[in-house]
Amino acid sequence: MLESLAISLVDAVPVLSGVPLWTITLLIMVVVAAVVLTFALTYAGLATYVERKVAGDIQARIGPNRVGPVGILQFLADGIKLLLKEDIIPAKADRFLFVLAPYLVFIGSFAAFVVVPFGVGLIASDLNIGIYYVMAITSLVVVGVLVAGWASNNKWALLGGMRAAAQIVSYEIPVGMALLPAVLIAGSLSLQDIVRSQGGLFGIFGWNLFHNPFTFFSFFLYYVAALAETNRTPFDIPEAESELVAGYHVEYSGIRFAFFFLAEYGDMFVVSALATACFLGGWHVPFLNAEALPAVWGNLFSLGVFLGKALGLVVVMMWVRWTLPRLRVDQLMRMSWKYLVPLTFFNLLGVSLWLLLFQGRGIPQMIASLFG
Amino acid sequence: MKGPADLIFYVLAAMTVGSAILVATLRNIIYSAVALLFTFGGVAGLYVLLSADFLAATQLLVYVGGILVLIMFAVFLSNRISSVKLSNPVHFRLPAAGICLVLFGTLAYTAVSPAFALKARVTYQPTTAEIGELLMTRYLLPFEVASVLLLAALIGAALLSRPDRPDVARPDMEEPK
Known part of the structure; x- marks a missing residue:
């Protein structure tokens, strides 16, 4: 391109x-x-x-x-303030790894922005493997967090880093499994293709969210699992202030701390953008086809729609953060492995069966075909 | 092929080989693990150059997101790892050199043999559907054997991490009354 x-x-x-x-x-x-x-x-x-x-x-x-x-x-x-603050590297820390870790986390988080479908033609690179690429590149974050925890030479940092890594690795599975229904419906891993598959004349009923009961639950399962993958409250065990002071970035200050901070907010957006693209129709709105508009207006309009939906989901994350209390670490692991993983597998099976039985048609399409 | 693709190839190859040497020679095992990250990254880059984008992402997901994290966890959970200066000692230099030579010879022989079909132009076509179809038809048996192997590993891990006596519940995993 x-x-x-x-x-x-x-x-x-x-x-x-x-x-x-x-x-x-x-x-x-x-x-x-x-x-x-x-x-x-x-x-x-x-x-x-x-x-x-x-x-x-x-x-x-x-x-x-x-x-x-x-x-x-x-x-x-x-x-x-963060730029001007003194950059402190603890004397007992491992200097090289201490400096390297924020970059790994930052790269892992912001490389995912490359495949976010902001609009009709607004995507930095429409990779064939879009969703899969996001899952793969975010694994750099895990390594970065582990390295940060170890290099700080601090008990809290090490505990926080290990908790964060365990949590991200655990929740990667339900996140991937909950996204797969959208891939199955679109028949493609490219995010732009997935968004296009949700267009059509049904307005919001063309969205994967309303395709069938399984995709409806899939969206919520994804949102919960993704919330945990970004290490945010109620899943912020890695930086639980009351236990770990600040978790893996406790020794970081100034601009290096800012990298971790920015990566967390970047993760929030990527997660919300994936939810929007896979379940909420991406840049589609009812009764108006952005692709039919003139190029400039179509792109601007679809950009606005996409950002509106994605940032709305980001605000929901903030709302949840100040509403729910934090889970305990064993409750967190139990939730992933005993509830979310089996549920997402069940959902994936359900969606596959649905697509097989009804030749890929969703409930709105079937209702529409009743009326000719 | 002239131009930037050649340059990118040499940079990636140098990164892969250089960091692989560091993995083998560094004394601190955490440093080895971080060097391994760059080796995996370089190999993924080479896959991308060969237009195998799915394979590249899988390389990152499985090796960086899985194996490397596992290695780091193993290191962190072992006792007093930071105080041990020689955590990655060198043993059996001579036999290792012999094995390496044999392996290198085999790989070099295979690489220069004309068994590989060369692609004229790098194209980024969706490959996942084709891979899936081949896994379900032509390569079904290896695929299933690998699945059974992984299942066995999973059951083994679950068995190992179980408490010794199943009738005694672990107090740290219990809900507070």
Whole structure:
């Protein structure tokens, strides 16, 4: 896709024809990556502000309100503070691994943004294996968290790192199994194909959420398991403040701490974006086909719709965080292995049988066919 | 093939081989594990260059997300690992060198033999459907044998981690009354 873009760019600007094609492709890649990263960082910054405001509302206080109108610039102030703070590496820490770990976590989290289908044509790279790629690249986070916990040379950090890794590895299974129904219905691992398979004339009833009873439950199973995979409350055992001070990043400060922090918010968005793309119809809205609009408006419109849905799910995560108490570590493991894993397997079997029995048609389609 | 693909190949190959050497020679086993991460990453990159994107993602998922994490867990759970300077000692240099030579010879012989079909152009076609179909038809027996092996490993792990006496419930896993 990027190569064809480069070819069309060379065609449009004849001066560039002397430059080898791959340098132009590379340049476009860098620009696309910069755009995606800028979006991700801006989102993460604003999300911290929204989280604090949501927390304030739920706890009946005001939240940040000093920097800028209603405190909206608080995240910029926090960002500058984190950049300027002293970068402390503990004397007994393993310097090399201590420095390496935040990058692993950050890369693992933000590389997943590459395949998020923001709009009709707005996807950095529409990989054939989209969903699978996300599952694979996020395993870097596990290694990063483990390395951070070990390199800090701190009991709390090590315990937090091991808890986080155990939790992410455990919940990877229900997350993958809960996403597979969408893959089965679309017949493709590409996220853009999965979104396209949910279009049609049925409005919101074209979404996988309403395809059949199993996909309906699949969405909720996915959301719960994914919430646990991002290590957020009520599943924030790895950084349980009352037991572990802060978990695997207890020794990190300044910009290195910011990397972990940003990665957590990046994870939240990726999880919500996958839920949106796989179950909530991605950038589809009822009675309006974004693909039929002129390219610019179609893309802008679909971008707005997709971000609206995904960020809505992010806000639900924040809401849940300040509503539910934390699970204990054995309850957490039991929930994954004894309840979520069997349920998602059952759901997957149900969806497969449904697709086999009804030739891939969902309930809305069957109802529609009743009326001709 | 000229251009950046060649360069990327050499960079990835250097990364894979270089970090593999580090895995074998580093004395600290945690460092070896981190070097192994780069070896797996390099191999995944080579798969991508060969347009085997599914295989590359599987490489990351299974080896980085599974095996590497398992190795690290094993290290963390062992006793006083940080105080042991030589946690990755070297034994049996001579026999190891012999085995390596034989293995290298076999692999080199296979690699230069004309048994491989060469693709003219790298294309990124969806490969998952084809892989799935082959696993369910032509390679069904190896697939099933591997599944049975993994199942046996799972049952073994469950048996090993069970409390010694099944009638005594473990107090730390009980709900508070």
